[in-house]
Amino acid sequence: METRTNEIADGIYRFSTYIERAGLVFNQYLVLAEQPLLFHCGLRGLFPLISTAMSGVLNPNRLRWISFGHVEADELGGMNEWLAAAPDAQVCFGSLGCAVSVNDLASRLPRPLEHGDALDLGGKIVRYLSTPHVPHGWDAGLFFEETTRTLLCGDLFTRLGEVPASTSDDIVAPAFEAEHQYLATALTPLTAPTIRRLTELDPVTLALMHGSAFGGDCRKALEELADGYEVRLNRQLADRP
Ligand SMILES: [Fe+2]
Ligand SMILES: [Fe+2]
DSSP states (O other), X not given: OOXXXXXXXXXXXXXXXXXXXTTEEEEEEEEOSSSOEEXXXXXXXXXXXXXXXXXXXXXXXXXXXXXOSSSSHHXXXXXXXXXXXXXXXXXXXXXXXXXXXXXHHSSSOOEEEOTTOEEEOSSOEEEEEEOTTSSSOTTOEEEEETTTTEEEEETTTOOOSOOOSEEOSOOHHHHHHHHHHHOOSOOOTTHHHHHHHGGGGOOSEEEESSSOEEOSOHHHHHHHHHHHHHHHHHHHHHTOO
């Protein structure tokens, strides 16, 4: 296995590992700034590979913030390894997720965030967006990096297979192929409106956890993703016995 490094937006680095058994890439994003932030810790077993890859860009002991989209092993499995490697680092995460899980799981107390909270990283600004149950988990949330207009969109648009670092090809149809296979999204009446609200950010890049970073028409892709989930929900409601 190999972890590849690519700068997918100015000062935003993607570390990507393809795991054949899962048939997916697993990405972590480093927002390089005076107070560098890592979004997604990666699986605990991948920490040596990912931290070595990061060393090519930044000494991991300089990390200041560590975060993830929701509580799952691929999101935060290596959290305590990163905290041990970076003595000044603190986890920042939604307040609900801190109260439910991360206050207990993390080896140092996390900083809780509310919807709309911004962290000025010095050269980069990330804003926390609470997205309960989107794509899954009541603790779910995302970050928007405002200077590059990069939406760190976690498991949204998850796509199967080994993929290039960046693309402007359609990411919606492949996302629904993966959805069909894994049923990973918690389909509720709030799924489509929550995704649709993300269009207001007018992102330039969508930084996927399982897929390429997308540099095409991000508003359109988010609209089409929301529409697709709305259709799925309505179909399931109509099919109810
Ligand atoms: Fe997930
Ligand atoms: Fe994931």
